[in-house]
């Protein structure tokens with residue numbers, strides 16, 4: 001069967017017409033170059049909201065331009081935790097007072113993992129999976145070298161992700177902290193965070209989740225799951241823009257126990273006291289280091305409120321439908337060409353992107369970008385199709401998967 005429209009399932013037009021969130025796409029900028037037809041990389045960089053232009057302009061003119069240095073006293077000092085609280089309540093299942101925004105995910109990973117290892121006296125092992133994102137693994141390599149700690153690698157299936165069974169035999173009285181990604185950046189595998197967290201805590205270790213690929217696309221219940229620590233970026237499904245700051249979650253029960261290693265004046269008890277030596281602030285503020293990136297925090301605030309207005313459950317429902325549609329199309333028109341779908345088929349185990357594999361996908365991705373179809377490529381052969389529930393249409397998915405088929409067919 002050649003045309004996707006002839007198949008026994010709703011067409012993309014029917015799916016878009018029935019989509020209760022379809023109208024939300026209007027909130028985002030459509031590309032102005034006229035060439036882009038399918039943006040399938042919101043799992044790397046989300047589209048900007050139209051509201052962001054006005055938000056930034058008014059920040060420059062009013063908050064920055066008029067209030068000038070007074071802005072710090074009036075609002076900006078509280079911005080990392082005020083924005084953190086909103087991210088926490090709307091997307092993380094975290095009560096106020098446990099989330100702060102700033103730094104990059106990599107730096108936040110360093111601060112929290114190092115704090116965890118320091119706090120876990122007598123425990124000198126860090127558990128991480130071999131397929132975790134490079135920055136997570138590299139930061140852990142660095143901390144292990146600094147502290148003389150040992151890395152225990154989880155040998156999970158790269159085409160899926162880490163399950164409780166993969167951790168059996170790895171956790172012991174020597175485990176300080178376990179670091180895993182909730183949604184795997186390659187396969188899109190969605191880990192069972194509740195079960196894994198319970199298992200890790202049972203072993204007396206601390207659990208740190210990297211939420212980069214789940215925040216804003218998968219509902220999270222960090223407090224209810226008993227998670228100790230989490231980090232995530234805000235430029236994917238929170239649409240904060242390139243290089244927007246990360247967030248860190250530190251469960252209230254761990255805040256007095258953990259001391260992060262980069263002591264700066266903004267995380268000190270009395271920043272403007274200009275004191276002789278460092279005394280940490282109370283609570284989540286002690287995880288701040290230097291001047292918070294207030295300007296770079298502005299765009300994500302509108303996205304968090306947009307998510308709050310529709311609810312994370314609705315976001316997840318659309319995400320599942322989008323990935324189901326992408327998988328079904330891939331099965332019909334890509335698998336017959338020798339493509340492998342490496343993402344889980346079970347929706348309960350899948351985040352908001354799917355990955356398809358073929359030895360020619362490096363070349364195919366280059367062609368697609370020239371044609372205005374934007375997925376991304378992760379070596380050795382993975383082509384990732386990222387589906388942002390509030391800004392991706394079913395028509396884009398159809399166009400994108402069809403374009404993959406056409407570009408691949410030309411090379412075969």
Ligand SMILES: Cc1ncc(COP(=O)(O)O)c(C=O)c1O
Pocket residue numbers: 104105106107133135136181185210212213233246
């Ligand atoms: C799982 C994961 N962790 C961390 C990062 C990135 O960290 P940073 O924002 O510090 O570059 C990414 C993506 O870039 C990611 O996918």
Ligand SMILES: Nc1c(O)cccc1C(=O)C[C@H](N)C(=O)O
Pocket residue numbers: 043044045185212
């Ligand atoms: N963080 C990125 C960047 O600075 C440039 C280009 C892409 C990214 C990404 O987000 C990569 C992404 N985390 C991944 O899963 O591969």
